[in-house]
Amino acid sequence: MKCNCGLSPCKEILSITVVCPLVWRLEAVRLLLRYEGSANTDDSRGCFPLHLAAWNGHADICRVLLTHGPSIAKVNEQNAISETALHCAAQYGHDRVVSVLLEYHANPNIRNHHNESPLDLACQYGRLETAQQLLRRHPTLPCHNIDKHSPLHLAARNGHRQVAQLLLDAGFDINTRVSVKPPPYVGF
Numbered sequence: 001m002k003c004n005c006g007l008s009p010c011k012e013i014l015s016i017t018v019v020c021p022l023v024w025r026l027e028a029v030r031l032l033l034r035y036e037g038s039a040n041t042d043d044s045r046g047c048f049p050l051h052l053a054a055w056n057g058h059a060d061i062c063r064v065l066l067t068h069g070p071s072i073a074k075v076n077e078q079n080a081i082s083e084t085a086l087h088c089a090a091q092y093g094h095d096r097v098v099s100v101l102l103e104y105h106a107n108p109n110i111r112n113h114h115n116e117s118p119l120d121l122a123c124q125y126g127r128l129e130t131a132q133q134l135l136r137r138h139p140t141l142p143c144h145n146i147d148k149h150s151p152l153h154l155a156a157r158n159g160h161r162q163v164a165q166l167l168l169d170a171g172f173d174i175n176t177r178v179s180v181k182p183p184p185y186v187g188f
C-alpha cells in the first residue's frame with residue numbers, strides 16, 4: 001500500500017507500525033497483513049506492531065499479529081530498550097493482552113535494559129491481576145535469580161500491599177538481599 005501524501009512519485013510504504021497507532025482497527029490490521037504488511041517492522045523507537053498493540057491493550061490485535069500471515073509477529077521480539085510486548089502489557093495491567101501473549105509462549109523471564117522482568121513491572125506499578133496471572137502460568141518465577149531488585153521489593157517500595165502479599169504467598173523470600181543498596185530514606 002502506498003501513501004497518499006500528494007508527492008509524485010511517492011515511495012513511502014504504509015506499514016503496520018504507522019497505521020495501527022492511528023486507527024487501531026482489527027479490520028485494518030487484517031487488511032495490511034493480507035497485503036503483505038510486515039508485523040516485524042519497527043518504528044523510530046524500535047517498537048514493533050505487537051509492542052504497540054500490547055501497550056495500548058488491544059488483545060484482539062495482538063492475537064491477529066501472532067496468527068495471521070504471511071508476516072507473523074515474533075512474541076519475544078525486543079524493542080530498542082530490550083522490552084517485549086509482555087513487558088508493555090504487564091506494566092500497564094492489560095490482563096487480556098498478557099493472557100494472549102502467554103498463550104503464544106511469551107517468555108516472562110526476559111529482562112529489559114533496566115534488568116526488569118514483566119513481573120517486576122507488574123509489581124512495581126501495582127498490577128495485582130497481572131502479577132497473579134504471571135505467577136499462575138509460571139509458578140517458578142519466584143525461583144529466578146534476583147540481582148538489583150525483586151518484585152517483592154518493588155511492590156513494597158511503591159506501597160502495593162496486595163501485590164506484596166501475593167508474592168509472599170507465592171514463595172518470595174522476604175529476606176532476599178539484592179546487590180544494590182536502596183536509596184537513603186528522606187525525612188527520618
